[in-house]
Amino acid sequence: MLLRAKQQIRDGVIQGLIYLAVLLVSLVFFWMLFDLAHGGAAHLSWQFLTESPIDAGRAGGIASILVSTALILLVALTASVPLAWATAVLLAEFVPAESAFGKIVRFSLYVLAGVPSIVFGLFGNAFFSIYLELGFSILSGGLTLACMLLPILTSTAEAGLRAVPDTYRSSAAALGLSRTVALTHLILPAAAPTLAAGLLIGIGRALAETAALLFTSGYVDRMPGSLLDSGRALALHIFDLSMNVPGGDNPAYASALVLVSLLLCINILAMKLAYGLQRKKIMT
């Protein structure tokens, strides 16, 4: 009986500690979110979103920054999505999981996924900006991000394709459809929600990125005229305002709030798509 009482006390203490840890984590996170919302809401307005930055961002808004961010994202997705999805289709549908080719591709993507973003930045600076002579431009920033997105887009798409039941493939084969037709008419439509979720996760990753863009897409906060102009991404704008611009804290708060809300929407949408798919699978 004494042992039982001792156990109960120990269990209670440990439960208390775990609750304390959770409380601490939640408090810190709410503190942070509150700070961002509080500091940002004061400065955020419609004008802030539609005006270009004045006086290194102390005044004015972030319109040109948003345009640059969108352009960088567009370049990154145009370059990486076809490549990533082609690789995913090949890995999931056309190559046996144990083949040497599949293993090599999967291994290099695994390595790529672990590379720190600053190293992508170094590579982008050396290869795109200097070797290919693209300079500090939206194009070199976007292409650097494209390299970063490859592994995440490929792995989410491959997982989505593998989740399509094999009965689809055998039924298509029994009907005498070619694999190309089966892929375009059956498997890709069935996997579309996960592909979209993966795409959204990739977009979120790209929007959050700063280090890889520091010396590829550059710092210029003007409205970009072409893809070869330098353009400052939103995340970089927050960094620059808080580190290099005295008195830039208020616009930095507002920019951070814009970025975080944007990412929040994207992540929630991605989760909805992924969970929706799971539910459908359970019900059928």
Place this chain on the structure above:
Amino acid sequence: MQTDRVLTGILRAGALLAVLVMLLIFCFLLFESWSALTGLSIAGFLTDVSWHPLEGTYNLMPMLSGTLLASIGAIMLGAPLGLASALFIVFFAPLHLALLYRRLIELLAGIPSVVFGFWGLTTLVPLISEWQPPGASLLAAVLVLTLMILPMITITACAALTAVPEELFRNASALGMSRWGTIAGVVLPAARVGITAGIILAAARALGETMAVLMVAGNVVQHPESLFDPVRTLAANIALEVAYAMGDHRSVLFVSGLLLMLLVMVLSAMAGLLEERQQV
């Protein structure tokens, strides 16, 4: 069929290109590092007076120690908190609370590093500075990194805990084990490999993290003597100096990038091996 063969060809070309990107990155880092790796003595990276790139002394050790200390500190704080969070979600919390807390953690996993850095700079650094100036310090870096890796540790630990087979629980309760007895004696040993793999991946993330650390760590090149000393990490050093570095200096920065990449690759290979072993 004709179209199938064409399609496979196109897909193979795409996949090959994806592999080439990895090779290209590695080759370019090596290529840019080459003049430093062959022209300067490697021992100089360990024994030079300090990091004075303009005078040609390139000691990387203070930055390496800064990087390692910040990451180790973050793991020491983040691992217990993350594990406690995962245990809370899987075993202790009522269902709706567990779901809510899980959403909060997933939300935090999506917050960009620059926002963590910004919050650290505007909130944590002034707080620490009131207590022990200058504020921008190893401690601030550790705290911000802890917040950043905590969601990752929690999510991977959750996955490992939920993967523990149901029958182990039934056996434990048949033996009359208490809740913590079951967790400590049965569940944690069964989930150990997955939890460790998650922590190793988090360590890799902490080592390579640039922006958040750059913003709060103070960036003084030195071996820190206390938690309140400013430090500079390898990644932060690259971000600070690439813009104006020339010649050997630039090449040494690429060497430190290569070093960082190798460190992270070793860690993620370890995590990969662990996960593979668990699946068998």
